[in-house]
Amino acid sequence: MPRPAPLTATSAYKLPNYLVEQQELTPRTSRLRFSLEYGSHDEMGLLPGPLQLQPLLQSSSAFEFRKKETLDFVDDSDELEQPSKRGLLLLKYLPLGLCTVLAFVLLVSALVSYERPGVLDYYLSLNLTSNSTKIGNLIIDYSNRTSFPLKPLEYAEECWKHFRTAPPYHGDYWSIPANGFADALHPPPKSNSNQCNSTITYLLDGETVGLTAELAIMAQAAAFARERGSTFLVIDRHWNRGRWDGYFEPVENGQPGPEPGCHPPPPEELVACPRLARHWVITYQTAKFHLGHTFSEAYEDAHARGINRQRPIYERSRRSFLGAIRPNKHIRSLIAIARAELSGLNPTSGSSYVAVHIRRGDSGSQAWSYHGKQVPISEYVQTVQTLQQNNSSPFPIYIGSDSSSAIESLTKALETKQFVTLRTSSNPTLRSLAYPSSQPNGYLQSDWTSSGVAFQKWSTNERRRYMEGMLVDLALLSGLWNDDIGDHDSGTLKLTRLSKVICTIMSTICRVMALGLGFDHAFGDEKGLDWVEIDSKGGVEPVWEAFALSFAR
Known part of the structure:
Protein backbone atom coordinates (compact mmCIF):
# COMPACT_ATOMS: atom_id res chain seq x y z
CA MET A 1 0.00 0.00 0.00
CA LEU A 80 3.27 34.90 25.09
CA GLU A 81 4.81 38.16 26.13
CA GLN A 82 3.67 40.16 23.14
CA PRO A 83 1.76 43.31 24.39
CA SER A 84 -0.57 43.23 21.40
CA LYS A 85 -1.96 39.86 22.45
CA ARG A 86 -2.61 41.00 25.99
CA GLY A 87 -4.27 44.16 24.68
CA LEU A 88 -6.62 42.14 22.53
CA LEU A 89 -7.65 40.07 25.55
CA LEU A 90 -8.32 43.23 27.57
CA LEU A 91 -10.45 44.68 24.80
CA LYS A 92 -12.33 41.39 24.51
CA TYR A 93 -13.40 41.34 28.19
CA LEU A 94 -13.69 45.11 28.74
CA PRO A 95 -17.45 45.36 27.93
CA LEU A 96 -18.21 42.51 30.32
CA GLY A 97 -16.26 44.22 33.07
CA LEU A 98 -17.95 47.58 32.51
CA CYS A 99 -21.41 45.97 32.56
CA THR A 100 -20.57 44.18 35.81
CA VAL A 101 -19.47 47.41 37.47
CA LEU A 102 -22.53 49.27 36.21
CA ALA A 103 -24.87 46.54 37.46
CA PHE A 104 -23.23 46.70 40.87
CA VAL A 105 -23.61 50.48 41.04
CA LEU A 106 -27.30 50.26 40.07
CA LEU A 107 -27.90 47.57 42.67
CA VAL A 108 -26.30 49.64 45.42
CA SER A 109 -28.27 52.72 44.32
CA ALA A 110 -31.55 50.79 44.42
CA LEU A 111 -30.81 49.47 47.90
CA VAL A 112 -29.89 52.93 49.19
CA SER A 113 -33.02 54.49 47.64
CA TYR A 114 -35.19 51.85 49.27
CA GLU A 115 -33.61 51.94 52.71
CA ARG A 116 -32.88 55.67 52.91
CA PRO A 117 -35.09 57.63 50.49
CA GLY A 118 -33.80 61.05 49.52
CA VAL A 119 -30.15 60.37 50.30
CA LEU A 120 -29.13 60.07 46.66
CA ASP A 121 -30.95 63.29 45.79
CA TYR A 122 -29.13 65.02 48.61
CA TYR A 123 -25.64 63.92 47.52
CA LEU A 124 -26.31 64.42 43.84
CA SER A 125 -27.52 67.99 44.55
CA LEU A 126 -30.26 67.95 41.94
CA ASN A 127 -30.85 71.32 40.26
CA LEU A 128 -34.43 72.19 39.36
CA THR A 129 -35.44 74.21 36.34
CA SER A 130 -36.06 77.91 36.73
CA ASN A 131 -39.86 77.59 36.57
CA SER A 132 -40.03 74.87 39.22
CA THR A 133 -41.19 75.20 42.78
CA LYS A 134 -38.17 76.16 44.86
CA ILE A 135 -37.64 73.10 46.98
CA GLY A 136 -34.32 74.33 48.33
CA ASN A 137 -35.58 77.54 49.91
CA LEU A 138 -39.08 76.14 50.63
CA ILE A 139 -41.06 78.79 48.75
CA ILE A 140 -44.38 78.24 46.95
CA ASP A 141 -45.22 81.10 44.65
CA TYR A 142 -48.77 82.44 44.99
CA SER A 143 -48.03 85.68 43.14
CA ASN A 144 -50.53 84.85 40.38
CA ARG A 145 -53.36 84.35 42.91
CA THR A 146 -55.43 87.25 44.11
CA SER A 147 -58.10 85.78 46.38
CA PHE A 148 -57.59 83.49 49.37
CA PRO A 149 -58.42 80.85 50.30
CA LEU A 150 -58.27 79.44 46.81
CA LYS A 151 -61.18 77.49 45.40
CA PRO A 152 -60.99 73.67 45.54
CA LEU A 153 -60.14 73.33 41.84
CA GLU A 154 -57.44 76.01 42.19
CA TYR A 155 -55.82 74.06 45.01
CA ALA A 156 -55.95 71.00 42.75
CA GLU A 157 -54.06 73.01 40.11
CA GLU A 158 -51.40 73.87 42.69
CA CYS A 159 -51.04 70.17 43.51
CA TRP A 160 -50.59 69.27 39.84
CA LYS A 161 -47.97 72.00 39.57
CA HIS A 162 -46.16 70.71 42.65
CA PHE A 163 -45.99 67.09 41.49
CA ARG A 164 -44.84 68.11 38.02
CA THR A 165 -41.92 70.11 39.36
CA ALA A 166 -40.92 68.40 42.60
CA PRO A 167 -38.31 65.63 42.30
CA PRO A 168 -39.64 62.07 42.58
CA TYR A 169 -39.83 60.87 46.14
CA HIS A 170 -40.68 57.40 47.41
CA GLY A 171 -40.26 57.63 51.15
CA ASP A 172 -42.72 56.93 53.94
CA TYR A 173 -46.05 58.75 54.03
CA TRP A 174 -44.81 61.45 56.42
CA SER A 175 -41.04 61.27 55.98
CA ILE A 176 -39.23 64.51 55.14
CA PRO A 177 -37.10 64.52 51.96
CA ALA A 178 -33.39 65.07 52.53
CA ASN A 179 -33.45 68.22 50.41
CA GLY A 180 -36.50 69.72 52.13
CA PHE A 181 -40.07 70.32 51.02
CA ALA A 182 -42.05 73.21 49.62
CA ASP A 183 -44.18 75.52 51.72
CA ALA A 184 -45.71 78.98 51.60
CA LEU A 185 -44.13 81.98 53.28
CA HIS A 186 -44.99 82.28 56.96
CA PRO A 187 -44.36 85.82 58.23
CA PRO A 188 -44.02 86.06 62.00
CA PRO A 189 -47.49 86.42 63.54
CA LYS A 190 -48.42 89.56 65.38
CA SER A 191 -47.80 89.63 69.09
CA ASN A 192 -50.63 88.24 71.20
CA SER A 193 -52.38 86.95 68.07
CA ASN A 194 -52.68 83.43 69.48
CA GLN A 195 -52.30 82.00 65.97
CA CYS A 196 -52.26 78.22 65.63
CA ASN A 197 -48.76 76.88 65.04
CA SER A 198 -49.86 73.91 62.93
CA THR A 199 -53.23 73.29 61.30
CA ILE A 200 -55.01 70.87 59.00
CA THR A 201 -57.98 72.53 57.33
CA TYR A 202 -60.79 70.99 55.33
CA LEU A 203 -62.16 73.29 52.62
CA LEU A 204 -65.80 72.45 51.87
CA ASP A 205 -66.80 72.21 48.21
CA GLY A 206 -70.37 71.16 47.42
CA GLU A 207 -70.11 72.03 43.73
CA THR A 208 -68.58 68.75 42.57
CA VAL A 209 -69.31 66.36 45.43
CA GLY A 210 -72.26 65.20 47.50
CA LEU A 211 -72.66 65.81 51.22
CA THR A 212 -71.81 62.32 52.51
CA ALA A 213 -68.90 61.84 50.12
CA GLU A 214 -67.40 65.07 51.38
CA LEU A 215 -67.94 64.14 55.02
CA ALA A 216 -66.14 60.82 54.41
CA ILE A 217 -63.04 62.66 53.15
CA MET A 218 -63.32 65.20 55.94
CA ALA A 219 -63.27 62.37 58.49
CA GLN A 220 -59.82 61.35 57.27
CA ALA A 221 -58.62 64.96 57.47
CA ALA A 222 -59.73 65.14 61.10
CA ALA A 223 -57.88 61.88 61.76
CA PHE A 224 -54.70 63.37 60.24
CA ALA A 225 -54.99 66.31 62.62
CA ARG A 226 -55.27 64.01 65.63
CA GLU A 227 -52.32 61.97 64.47
CA ARG A 228 -50.05 64.93 63.68
CA GLY A 229 -50.93 67.00 66.74
CA SER A 230 -52.41 69.79 64.58
CA THR A 231 -55.51 71.92 65.07
CA PHE A 232 -58.37 70.83 62.85
CA LEU A 233 -60.33 73.60 61.10
CA VAL A 234 -63.15 73.85 58.55
CA ILE A 235 -63.67 76.59 55.95
CA ASP A 236 -67.12 76.96 54.38
CA ARG A 237 -66.47 80.06 52.28
CA HIS A 238 -66.99 78.24 48.96
CA TRP A 239 -69.63 75.80 50.24
CA ASN A 240 -72.82 76.17 48.26
CA ARG A 241 -74.93 74.43 50.90
CA GLY A 242 -74.78 77.15 53.54
CA ARG A 243 -72.70 77.53 56.66
CA TRP A 244 -71.10 74.64 58.53
CA ASP A 245 -72.49 75.71 61.89
CA GLY A 246 -75.98 75.74 60.35
CA TYR A 247 -75.93 71.94 60.43
CA PHE A 248 -72.99 70.89 62.62
CA GLU A 249 -71.28 71.83 65.81
CA PRO A 250 -67.92 73.60 65.54
CA VAL A 251 -65.30 70.90 64.98
CA GLU A 252 -63.24 72.14 67.92
CA ASN A 253 -66.06 71.10 70.28
CA GLY A 254 -65.43 67.45 69.58
CA GLN A 255 -61.76 67.77 68.65
CA PRO A 256 -60.14 70.75 70.40
CA GLY A 257 -56.63 69.86 69.32
CA PRO A 258 -53.34 70.75 71.03
CA GLU A 259 -54.04 74.52 71.08
CA PRO A 260 -57.68 75.02 72.12
CA GLY A 261 -59.01 78.42 71.13
CA CYS A 262 -56.12 79.35 68.81
CA HIS A 263 -56.84 81.50 65.76
CA PRO A 264 -56.63 80.23 62.17
CA PRO A 265 -53.61 81.27 60.09
CA PRO A 266 -53.95 83.79 57.24
CA PRO A 267 -55.56 81.99 54.26
CA GLU A 268 -52.60 82.78 51.99
CA GLU A 269 -50.48 80.44 54.12
CA LEU A 270 -52.62 77.40 53.35
CA VAL A 271 -50.92 74.77 51.17
CA ALA A 272 -52.61 71.80 49.51
CA CYS A 273 -49.42 70.03 48.38
CA PRO A 274 -47.18 68.80 49.89
CA ARG A 275 -48.92 67.52 53.00
CA LEU A 276 -45.86 68.35 55.11
CA ALA A 277 -46.75 72.06 54.95
CA ARG A 278 -47.27 73.82 58.26
CA HIS A 279 -50.86 74.73 57.38
CA TRP A 280 -52.13 71.91 55.20
CA VAL A 281 -55.50 72.32 53.46
CA ILE A 282 -57.49 69.40 52.04
CA THR A 283 -60.40 69.51 49.63
CA TYR A 284 -62.32 66.81 47.86
CA GLN A 285 -60.45 67.75 44.68
CA THR A 286 -57.00 67.35 46.29
CA ALA A 287 -57.78 64.20 48.28
CA LYS A 288 -56.64 62.04 45.36
CA PHE A 289 -53.08 63.30 45.90
CA HIS A 290 -53.04 62.14 49.53
CA LEU A 291 -55.53 59.28 49.95
CA GLY A 292 -54.43 56.98 47.18
CA HIS A 293 -52.05 54.03 47.10
CA THR A 294 -49.47 55.53 49.48
CA PHE A 295 -52.22 56.17 52.04
CA SER A 296 -53.41 52.57 51.81
CA GLU A 297 -49.87 51.27 52.27
CA ALA A 298 -49.36 53.46 55.32
CA TYR A 299 -52.68 52.98 57.12
CA GLU A 300 -54.00 49.55 56.20
CA ASP A 301 -53.15 46.65 58.47
CA ALA A 302 -50.48 44.93 56.40
CA HIS A 303 -50.57 41.82 58.59
CA ALA A 304 -54.32 41.21 58.18
CA ARG A 305 -56.36 39.75 55.37
CA GLY A 306 -59.50 40.76 53.53
CA ILE A 307 -61.69 43.39 55.14
CA ASN A 308 -59.58 43.29 58.31
CA ARG A 309 -56.89 45.23 56.46
CA GLN A 310 -59.31 48.18 56.41
CA ARG A 311 -59.92 48.20 60.15
CA PRO A 312 -57.45 51.00 61.07
CA ILE A 313 -58.98 53.27 58.41
CA TYR A 314 -62.47 52.29 59.56
CA GLU A 315 -61.67 53.26 63.16
CA ARG A 316 -60.22 56.59 62.01
CA SER A 317 -63.47 57.41 60.21
CA ARG A 318 -65.72 56.24 63.02
CA ARG A 319 -63.87 58.30 65.63
CA SER A 320 -64.11 61.42 63.45
CA PHE A 321 -67.86 61.02 62.92
CA LEU A 322 -68.38 60.59 66.64
CA GLY A 323 -66.07 63.48 67.56
CA ALA A 324 -65.30 66.27 65.11
CA ILE A 325 -68.36 65.74 62.84
CA ARG A 326 -71.47 66.04 64.99
CA PRO A 327 -74.86 67.60 64.14
CA ASN A 328 -75.88 70.73 65.99
CA LYS A 329 -78.77 70.95 68.44
CA HIS A 330 -81.40 71.69 65.80
CA ILE A 331 -80.45 68.72 63.63
CA ARG A 332 -80.30 66.46 66.68
CA SER A 333 -83.86 67.44 67.56
CA LEU A 334 -85.01 66.42 64.08
CA ILE A 335 -83.18 63.10 64.42
CA ALA A 336 -84.91 62.56 67.77
CA ILE A 337 -88.34 63.06 66.18
CA ALA A 338 -87.59 60.42 63.56
CA ARG A 339 -86.30 57.98 66.15
CA ALA A 340 -89.35 58.51 68.30
CA GLU A 341 -91.66 57.69 65.40
CA LEU A 342 -89.60 54.59 64.65
CA SER A 343 -89.75 53.49 68.29
CA GLY A 344 -93.52 53.85 68.26
CA LEU A 345 -93.84 51.11 65.66
CA ASN A 346 -92.43 48.58 68.07
CA PRO A 347 -92.68 49.85 71.65
CA THR A 348 -90.89 46.80 73.05
CA SER A 349 -88.02 47.99 75.23
CA GLY A 350 -84.64 47.35 73.65
CA SER A 351 -86.11 46.72 70.22
CA SER A 352 -84.05 47.05 67.04
CA TYR A 353 -84.72 48.08 63.47
CA VAL A 354 -83.36 47.50 59.98
CA ALA A 355 -82.21 50.36 57.73
CA VAL A 356 -82.59 50.22 53.94
CA HIS A 357 -81.03 52.77 51.62
CA ILE A 358 -82.07 52.93 47.97
CA ARG A 359 -79.86 55.16 45.84
CA ARG A 360 -81.14 56.26 42.48
CA GLY A 361 -80.28 59.48 40.67
CA ASP A 362 -76.83 59.54 39.08
CA SER A 363 -75.55 56.41 40.85
CA GLY A 364 -75.29 53.08 39.05
CA SER A 365 -74.15 49.62 40.08
CA GLN A 366 -70.75 48.01 40.48
CA ALA A 367 -71.55 44.39 39.69
CA TRP A 368 -71.18 43.30 36.07
CA SER A 369 -74.48 41.43 36.25
CA TYR A 370 -76.40 44.72 36.29
CA HIS A 371 -74.39 46.19 33.40
CA GLY A 372 -73.99 49.53 35.15
CA LYS A 373 -77.72 49.95 35.69
CA GLN A 374 -79.31 50.48 39.08
CA VAL A 375 -79.88 47.53 41.39
CA PRO A 376 -83.51 46.43 41.00
CA ILE A 377 -86.01 46.71 43.84
CA SER A 378 -86.43 42.94 43.82
CA GLU A 379 -82.96 42.58 45.36
CA TYR A 380 -83.98 44.76 48.29
CA VAL A 381 -87.25 42.89 48.72
CA GLN A 382 -85.56 39.48 48.72
CA THR A 383 -82.96 40.59 51.27
CA VAL A 384 -85.54 42.05 53.67
CA GLN A 385 -87.75 38.96 53.39
CA THR A 386 -84.78 36.72 54.18
CA LEU A 387 -84.12 38.74 57.33
CA GLN A 388 -87.80 38.50 58.32
CA GLN A 389 -87.75 34.73 57.94
CA ASN A 390 -84.65 34.46 60.13
CA ASN A 391 -86.07 36.75 62.80
CA SER A 392 -88.49 35.46 65.40
CA SER A 393 -90.36 38.75 65.73
CA PRO A 394 -91.23 41.49 63.23
CA PHE A 395 -88.99 44.52 63.11
CA PRO A 396 -89.55 48.08 61.94
CA ILE A 397 -87.74 49.36 58.86
CA TYR A 398 -86.33 52.80 58.19
CA ILE A 399 -86.13 53.54 54.46
CA GLY A 400 -84.02 56.34 53.08
CA SER A 401 -84.05 57.16 49.40
CA ASP A 402 -83.83 59.99 46.90
CA SER A 403 -86.67 58.46 44.89
CA SER A 404 -90.32 58.42 45.96
CA SER A 405 -91.16 55.75 43.37
CA ALA A 406 -88.46 53.43 44.77
CA ILE A 407 -89.88 53.76 48.29
CA GLU A 408 -93.39 53.05 47.03
CA SER A 409 -92.25 49.98 45.10
CA LEU A 410 -90.40 48.54 48.09
CA THR A 411 -93.15 49.03 50.66
CA LYS A 412 -95.78 47.69 48.28
CA ALA A 413 -93.76 44.54 47.61
CA LEU A 414 -93.04 43.94 51.32
CA GLU A 415 -96.71 44.36 52.28
CA THR A 416 -95.79 45.92 55.60
CA LYS A 417 -96.76 49.08 57.43
CA GLN A 418 -93.93 48.91 59.92
CA PHE A 419 -91.68 51.39 58.22
CA VAL A 420 -90.73 55.04 58.48
CA THR A 421 -89.57 57.40 55.74
CA LEU A 422 -89.33 61.16 55.65
CA ARG A 423 -91.83 61.31 52.81
CA THR A 424 -94.49 59.23 54.60
CA SER A 425 -93.79 60.44 58.15
CA SER A 426 -96.68 61.34 60.40
CA ASN A 427 -94.76 64.43 61.43
CA PRO A 428 -95.20 67.39 59.04
CA THR A 429 -91.77 68.75 59.90
CA LEU A 430 -90.11 65.52 58.76
CA ARG A 431 -92.24 65.38 55.62
CA SER A 432 -90.99 68.82 54.63
CA LEU A 433 -87.41 67.51 54.72
CA ALA A 434 -87.97 64.81 52.09
CA TYR A 435 -86.14 65.16 48.81
CA PRO A 436 -88.49 66.88 46.37
CA SER A 437 -90.73 64.66 44.31
CA SER A 438 -90.34 67.24 41.57
CA GLN A 439 -86.97 65.57 40.90
CA PRO A 440 -88.21 62.24 39.49
CA ASN A 441 -84.70 61.08 38.67
CA GLY A 442 -83.57 61.34 42.28
CA TYR A 443 -80.42 63.06 43.49
CA LEU A 444 -78.22 64.48 40.75
CA GLN A 445 -74.99 66.22 41.68
CA SER A 446 -75.47 68.53 38.72
CA ASP A 447 -78.57 69.90 40.47
CA TRP A 448 -76.36 71.18 43.29
CA THR A 449 -73.94 73.17 41.18
CA SER A 450 -74.39 76.92 41.30
CA SER A 451 -75.28 76.90 37.62
CA GLY A 452 -77.72 73.99 37.94
CA VAL A 453 -81.33 74.61 36.97
CA ALA A 454 -82.71 73.01 40.13
CA PHE A 455 -80.23 74.83 42.36
CA GLN A 456 -81.25 78.18 40.95
CA LYS A 457 -84.95 77.26 41.19
CA TRP A 458 -84.78 76.27 44.85
CA SER A 459 -84.85 78.96 47.44
CA THR A 460 -82.25 79.15 50.21
CA ASN A 461 -84.77 77.75 52.71
CA GLU A 462 -85.60 74.84 50.39
CA ARG A 463 -81.95 73.92 49.95
CA ARG A 464 -81.51 74.10 53.70
CA ARG A 465 -84.49 71.78 54.32
CA TYR A 466 -83.18 69.21 51.84
CA MET A 467 -79.80 69.29 53.57
CA GLU A 468 -81.47 68.72 56.92
CA GLY A 469 -83.37 65.79 55.47
CA MET A 470 -80.13 64.24 54.19
CA LEU A 471 -78.62 64.45 57.68
CA VAL A 472 -81.68 62.91 59.34
CA ASP A 473 -81.59 60.10 56.79
CA LEU A 474 -77.85 59.61 57.39
CA ALA A 475 -78.34 59.41 61.17
CA LEU A 476 -81.18 56.86 60.97
CA LEU A 477 -79.55 54.80 58.24
CA SER A 478 -76.17 54.58 59.96
CA GLY A 479 -77.07 54.66 63.64
CA LEU A 480 -74.57 57.48 64.18
CA TRP A 481 -75.10 60.15 66.84
CA ASN A 482 -77.57 57.96 68.70
CA ASP A 483 -76.07 58.76 72.10
CA ASP A 484 -76.04 62.53 71.46
CA ILE A 485 -79.82 62.94 71.29
CA GLY A 486 -80.72 62.69 74.96
CA ASP A 487 -84.22 63.62 76.01
CA HIS A 488 -86.84 64.98 73.68
CA ASP A 489 -89.63 67.34 74.64
CA SER A 490 -92.08 64.46 74.73
CA GLY A 491 -90.11 62.72 77.47
CA THR A 492 -87.36 60.18 77.75
CA LEU A 493 -86.91 58.32 74.49
CA LYS A 494 -86.67 54.57 74.24
CA LEU A 495 -84.15 54.63 71.41
CA THR A 496 -84.13 51.66 69.08
CA ARG A 497 -80.86 50.02 68.09
CA LEU A 498 -79.81 49.60 64.49
CA SER A 499 -79.32 45.88 63.87
CA LYS A 500 -78.92 45.53 60.08
CA VAL A 501 -78.31 47.83 57.14
CA ILE A 502 -79.03 47.07 53.48
CA CYS A 503 -77.45 49.20 50.77
CA THR A 504 -75.36 49.31 47.58
CA ILE A 505 -71.66 50.14 47.61
CA MET A 506 -71.77 52.74 44.84
CA SER A 507 -73.41 55.13 47.29
CA THR A 508 -71.11 56.80 49.84
CA ILE A 509 -73.99 56.68 52.33
CA CYS A 510 -73.63 52.89 52.19
CA ARG A 511 -69.98 53.22 53.25
CA VAL A 512 -70.88 55.51 56.16
CA MET A 513 -73.75 53.23 57.21
CA ALA A 514 -71.16 50.70 58.36
CA LEU A 515 -69.60 53.15 60.84
CA GLY A 516 -72.52 53.23 63.28
CA LEU A 517 -72.54 49.45 63.68
CA GLY A 518 -68.97 48.98 64.86
CA PHE A 519 -66.43 46.95 62.92
CA ASP A 520 -67.16 43.52 64.39
CA HIS A 521 -70.92 43.85 63.97
CA ALA A 522 -70.64 45.36 60.50
CA PHE A 523 -68.27 42.89 58.91
CA GLY A 524 -68.66 39.69 60.79
CA ASP A 525 -68.90 38.09 64.18
CA GLU A 526 -70.45 34.92 65.47
CA LYS A 527 -73.88 36.20 64.32
CA GLY A 528 -72.82 37.05 60.79
CA LEU A 529 -72.77 40.31 58.89
CA ASP A 530 -74.89 43.29 59.89
CA TRP A 531 -73.72 45.41 56.93
CA VAL A 532 -75.49 43.79 53.98
CA GLU A 533 -74.26 45.04 50.61
CA ILE A 534 -76.46 43.78 47.77
CA ASP A 535 -74.64 45.14 44.72
CA SER A 536 -71.24 43.43 44.47
CA LYS A 537 -72.18 41.06 47.35
CA GLY A 538 -68.61 40.63 48.48
CA GLY A 539 -67.31 39.91 44.98
CA VAL A 540 -64.85 42.81 45.01
CA GLU A 541 -61.86 43.27 47.31
CA PRO A 542 -61.94 45.15 49.55
CA VAL A 543 -65.67 44.78 50.14
CA TRP A 544 -65.72 48.14 51.94
CA GLU A 545 -63.71 51.34 51.70
CA ALA A 546 -64.08 54.46 53.82
CA PHE A 547 -64.39 56.93 50.96
CA ALA A 548 -64.50 57.37 47.20
CA LEU A 549 -62.06 59.57 45.32
CA SER A 550 -62.58 61.78 42.31
CA PHE A 551 -59.89 61.41 39.64
CA ALA A 552 -61.30 64.01 37.28
CA ARG A 553 -58.73 66.64 36.47
Missing part, protein backbone atom coordinates in the same frame (compact mmCIF):
# COMPACT_ATOMS: atom_id res chain seq x y z
CA PRO A 2 1.57 3.31 -1.05
CA ARG A 3 2.22 5.94 1.54
CA PRO A 4 -0.39 8.74 1.46
CA ALA A 5 0.68 12.18 0.32
CA PRO A 6 1.68 14.49 3.16
CA LEU A 7 -0.74 17.28 4.19
CA THR A 8 0.26 20.81 3.33
CA ALA A 9 -1.00 24.16 4.61
CA THR A 10 -3.38 26.05 2.34
CA SER A 11 -3.36 29.78 1.64
CA ALA A 12 -6.33 30.27 3.97
CA TYR A 13 -4.40 28.86 6.88
CA LYS A 14 -1.08 30.27 8.08
CA LEU A 15 1.12 28.28 10.44
CA PRO A 16 2.76 29.88 13.44
CA ASN A 17 6.42 30.89 13.13
CA TYR A 18 7.71 27.96 15.12
CA LEU A 19 6.09 25.48 12.73
CA VAL A 20 7.11 27.13 9.47
CA GLU A 21 9.79 24.50 8.90
CA GLN A 22 7.36 21.66 9.75
CA GLN A 23 4.78 22.08 7.06
CA GLU A 24 4.42 18.38 6.31
CA LEU A 25 1.74 16.80 8.49
CA THR A 26 1.25 13.08 8.64
CA PRO A 27 -1.85 11.40 10.02
CA ARG A 28 -1.10 9.75 13.33
CA THR A 29 -2.22 6.49 14.82
CA SER A 30 -2.17 5.26 18.38
CA ARG A 31 0.86 3.16 17.50
CA LEU A 32 2.86 6.15 16.33
CA ARG A 33 1.94 8.15 19.47
CA PHE A 34 2.92 5.19 21.65
CA SER A 35 6.22 4.82 19.88
CA LEU A 36 7.06 8.45 20.31
CA GLU A 37 6.11 8.71 23.96
CA TYR A 38 7.69 5.49 25.14
CA GLY A 39 10.71 5.40 22.88
CA SER A 40 9.75 2.37 20.84
CA HIS A 41 11.95 1.74 17.75
CA ASP A 42 10.52 1.99 14.31
CA GLU A 43 10.10 -1.60 13.26
CA MET A 44 8.50 -0.81 9.94
CA GLY A 45 10.35 2.40 9.09
CA LEU A 46 7.19 4.44 9.06
CA LEU A 47 8.14 7.10 11.54
CA PRO A 48 8.72 10.44 9.87
CA GLY A 49 11.27 12.87 11.08
CA PRO A 50 9.24 15.68 12.58
CA LEU A 51 5.98 14.70 14.32
CA GLN A 52 3.26 16.97 15.78
CA LEU A 53 2.07 15.77 19.13
CA GLN A 54 -1.42 17.37 19.27
CA PRO A 55 -4.75 16.09 17.91
CA LEU A 56 -5.29 16.86 14.30
CA LEU A 57 -8.59 18.69 14.93
CA GLN A 58 -7.04 21.13 17.37
CA SER A 59 -5.91 24.36 15.77
CA SER A 60 -2.22 24.87 16.03
CA SER A 61 -2.82 28.60 16.50
CA ALA A 62 -4.71 28.06 19.78
CA PHE A 63 -3.16 29.49 22.89
CA GLU A 64 -3.29 26.16 24.71
CA PHE A 65 -1.40 24.46 21.88
CA ARG A 66 1.38 27.05 21.93
CA LYS A 67 1.50 26.95 25.70
CA LYS A 68 2.43 23.28 25.80
CA GLU A 69 6.10 22.95 25.05
CA THR A 70 6.36 19.62 23.30
CA LEU A 71 9.43 20.18 21.18
CA ASP A 72 12.71 21.16 22.78
CA PHE A 73 13.68 23.29 19.81
CA VAL A 74 10.44 25.44 20.01
CA ASP A 75 10.59 28.55 22.23
CA ASP A 76 7.33 30.56 22.19
CA SER A 77 8.04 32.74 25.26
CA ASP A 78 8.29 35.77 23.00
CA GLU A 79 4.81 35.08 21.61
